Amino acid sequence: MIIKKHEKTLAIEKLQALLRRLPTNHPRLSDVEDDLARRLAGVSGENSIDYPLSFLPSENHLIFHGLRLSHAPHFFQMDTVIVTRKFLLVIEVKNISGMLYFDQDLHQLIRTRKDGVREILPDPILQVKRQQFLFEGWLVRNHFHDIPVRPFVLISNPLTSISSNLEPSLLSQIVIHRDALPDKVTRLSEEFFEKELSPPDLKRMIMLLQKQHTPLDPAILTKHKLSSGELKAGVICPACSYSPLPRVYGSWHCPRCSVKYKDAHVAALRDYALLIGTSITNREARNFLKVESDDLVKRILNSIGRKYEGATKGRVYDLSHFRRGGE
Numbered sequence: 556m557i558i559k560k561h562e563k564t565l566a567i568e569k570l571q572a573l574l575r576r577l578p579t580n581h582p583r584l585s586d587v588e589d590d591l592a593r594r595l596a597g598v599s600g601e602n603s604i605d606y607p608l609s610f611l612p613s614e615n616h617l618i619f620h621g622l623r624l625s626h627a628p629h630f631f632q633m634d635t636v637i638v639t640r641k642f643l644l645v646i647e648v649k650n651i652s653g654m655l656y657f658d659q660d661l662h663q664l665i666r667t668r669k670d671g672v673r674e675i676l677p678d679p680i681l682q683v684k685r686q687q688f689l690f691e692g693w694l695v696r697n698h699f700h701d702i703p704v705r706p707f708v709l710i711s712n713p714l715t716s717i718s719s720n721l722e723p724s725l726l727s728q729i730v731i732h733r734d735a736l737p738d739k740v741t742r743l744s745e746e747f748f749e750k751e752l753s754p755p756d757l758k759r760m761i762m763l764l765q766k767q768h769t770p771l772d773p774a775i776l777t778k779h780k781l782s783s784g785e786l787k788a789g790v791i792c793p794a795c796s797y798s799p800l801p802r803v804y805g806s807w808h809c810p811r812c813s814v815k816y817k818d819a820h821v822a823a824l825r826d827y828a829l830l831i832g833t834s835i836t837n838r839e840a841r842n843f844l845k846v847e848s849d850d851l852v853k854r855i856l857n858s859i860g861r862k863y864e865g866a867t868k869g870r871v872y873d874l875s876h877f878r879r880g881g882e
């Protein structure tokens with residue numbers, strides 16, 4: 556049973572907003588596009604686990620995708636966690652093709668691509684064991700004792716060849732091909748585990764995992780060495796991307812499509828929240844939406860802002876509901 560589904564991460568939403576807002580001739584545009592393409596490929600690799608997971612009995616395998624928890628001073632993100640009453644599984648999904656050699660003396664992953672080019676990658680076994688270690692710390696801190704955590708590195712491409720200097724029987728305890736997952740999990744549940752989570756503890760764990768999930772919120776402008784002044788301001792036409800749309804008789808009017816949009820400012824303020832900040836003043840909104848009337852902006856901000864601080868002058872409106880990851 557899927558408790559927490561895959562979600563479009565906040566980083567992806569921010570990069571998509573950034574691409575809408577960067578001028579088409581901006582020198583950093585291709586870097587931003589590469590960053591987005593890399594993250595989207597990661598997401599499609601993570602989604603490839605859904606098919607093998609669908610073979611697990613739904614009622615006693617609770618599945619969480621993309622959980623990010625904190626075990627001070629560290630945050631750790633796990634691609635997929637499976638919760639059962641006897642054990643927990645932490646799964647790191649790797650969407651890598653070609654030939655993989657897990658060097659367990661030097662702890663590196665050597666990948667040989669189809670064209671013969673070799674590259675060295677960080678050891679995913681170390682990576683998933685670090686997540687296991689931090690997750691175990693998180694569990695103890697939340698008073699779950701004696702529930703074992705097992706790590707898996709899941710290779711999502713069925714044609715990827717796997718080898719190692721580790722005994723195959725040892726390597727296969729941790730590195731598995733995607734389609735072997737249901738069988739591996741079933742075999743684990745047949746192993747003897749001394750203790751089981753009680754139903755109330757299981758319920759408490761599910762609640763805590765959901766509550767303590769903290770989506771990664773990267774400072775995307777800083778990461779790409781950009782400042783807010785370099786972004787295109789204005790309301791954008793949802794059909795043809797023309798901007799800035801002028802406000803004509805209570806609507807945003809696209810001169811290129813000759814179509815009127817009532818609420819096109821909502822997407823613009825969402826971009827503002829994703830890229831610049833989650834609070835905005837009337838003056839800042841006038842600059843970003845490219846309108847002059849402070850009365851109009853006041854009405855707009857009152858209609859979308861959930862709350863605000865301060866008296867009429869210098870009032871700061873809250874846009875944080877636009878920045879919630881997911882969906």
Ligand SMILES: [Zn+2]
Binds near residue numbers: 795796797810
């Ligand atoms: Zn248009």
